[in-house]
Amino acid sequence: MGLSRRDAMKFTGLAAITAAASGYAKGDKAATKSTAKGVILAPAPIPAAKGQRVVIVGAGPSGLTIAKYIKKGNPKVDVVLLDKRSVFMSGFLSNLVATGVLPLEFITHDFLEGARNGNYNFLQATVHDIDRKSKTVFTNEGIVKYDVLVLAPGIDYDYSHWTKGDIELETVLRTKFPAAFIAGSETLTLKSKIENFEGGNFVVTVPGGNYRCLPGPYERSCLIADYFKKNKINGKVIILDENADITIKAAGFHSAFDQMYKDYITYIPSATIDTIDPYKQKITTEFGQVIEFADAALYPRVRGNKLLEIAGVAKDSPSNKAEANIDPFTYQVIGDKNVFCAGDVRPMGFSKSGNTANTEGKIVAANIVKYLGGQELSRKTWSSPLTVCFSAVSANPDLRAISVHAEYAYNDANKAFAFANAGMNEKWDGTEGLDGGKGLKEWGKGLYRDLFN
Ligand SMILES: Cc1cc2nc3c(=O)[nH]c(=O)nc-3n(C[C@H](O)[C@H](O)[C@H](O)COP(=O)(O)OP(=O)(O)OC[C@H]3O[C@@H](n4cnc5c(N)ncnc54)[C@H](O)[C@@H]3O)c2cc1C
DSSP states (O other), X not given: OOOOXXXXXXXXSHXXXXXXXXTOOTTOXXXXXXXXXXXXXXXXXXXXXXXXXXXXXXXXHHHHHHHHHHHHHOTXXXXXXXXXXXXXXXXXXXXXXXXXXXXXXXXXXXXXXXXXXXXXXXXXXXXXXXXTTTTEEEETTEEEEOSEEEEOOOEEEETHHHHTTOHHHHHHHHHXXXXXXXXXXXXXXXXXXXXXXXXXXXXXXXXXXXXXXTTHHHHHHHHHHHHHHHTTOOEXXXXXXXXXXXXXXXXXXXXXXXXXXXXXXXXXXXXXXXXXXXXXXXXXXXXXXXXXXXXXXXXXXXXXXXXXXXTTOEEOOSSSBSEEXXXXXXXXXXXXXXXXXXXXXXXXXXXXXXXXXXXXXXXXXXXXXXXXTTOOOOGGGXXXXXXXXXXXXXXXXXXXXXXXXXXXXXXXXXXXXXXXXXXXXXXXXXXXXXXXXXXXXXXXXXXXXXXXX
16 A cells, blocks of 8 residues: 555654744644644645634534634634534434434535635644644644634543443443434434334433533433334333433423323433443443333433643533633633633533524624734623523424523622523423424524524
């Protein structure tokens, strides 16, 4: 097999020559660091910066919004959006895809469309390293220099509570019973599990901490039960919830479980998992309860994406491991104002949701434009993101959903944010539920439009 140009650069020292040509002196810390990690030292294939450059890592709802709205705020700012994925697939609405209510195309979108319409550069690249001293991002496609960096890489799973470091067990759990709370292959696996289910217990777990999409596991349970009911499958969804009760929209979900899915859902609160045997398909809880399952979607706790640790900007939050170490009002990294973190990596107790990431992204973009214009950011420049969240509770014969919308306010006494001006619609029986179903689809379409058009 012949060596590619890239391989040659990596292995023959050409990297050092390229580094010098691209502004790095031999022995430069940034150059040494990346050579050691075997990434490409040539500049990434994007045009030279035409003004102050903002590099955004992660093209989820957070990064996409920030890229678009920085350009809207000041078209002279040069924006580069990086993502390792080739196509966008949303987590939101993916429960409806997994249960066959919506087609895969509904949640699948084109990054390039967003870049063309938003007038920024998108590059499909995996970020391996970040050197904040030299303001350099190292990717598999080359290096990118920044004036301001935004980290919006989303969550990683934290299996350590279950596996205590047993990587073999973690790999089996990830492969056989994926959580499907990071959209992509996991969503497709869940879809085929549901379609091929022949009966028995289908376990859905709800983690503790501030996990991604609080109502997501309950919505999923309703939709799976709805699928079993419609297709006359002799199956039962067993919800093992680490929390003492349903974490959001509890009245709406409880009434849906009781009235629509009495024979199809068993809800077990305060169910902390002690052991999982993925081979015998058996879970033991802390209280010694043993649950055997025919299939499962096992959702572990979440943590900040590992990229935060690589960049040296991670800190344990009150609820999760390794989230962004930022000023909660300005989104700037403590000790490095040129780096912002947003979306699901934030440590504030906001809902980890697409809508929150989108509304927050507009605020962060406006603040970055101000900061690049020489303005200092502070608590005075903060405003609240908005969480609007619809959850489907049934799809047959009609789509029905319950919803919440809320802002946040900071409580100085306990130094934390809490819901403010919250409104709930937890009625799914009657026209409100039907309106919720329509609202859910329209909300999704509106969000995709805002991210890509
Ligand atoms: C089943 C499910 C149901 C949901 N339901 C709802 C709902 O009803 N309403 C709602 O508002 N939200 C919902 N959500 C949550 C919502 O999808 C997330 O909160 C949202 O996607 C978070 O946005 P983000 O941009 O912070 O992170 P993400 O969407 O995870 O985006 C992060 C991006 O960073 C990229 N990335 C990571 N590391 C690197 C790297 N090293 N190099 C390059 N790129 C990298 C990833 O590829 C990814 O594209 C749901 C999620 C799921 C899974």
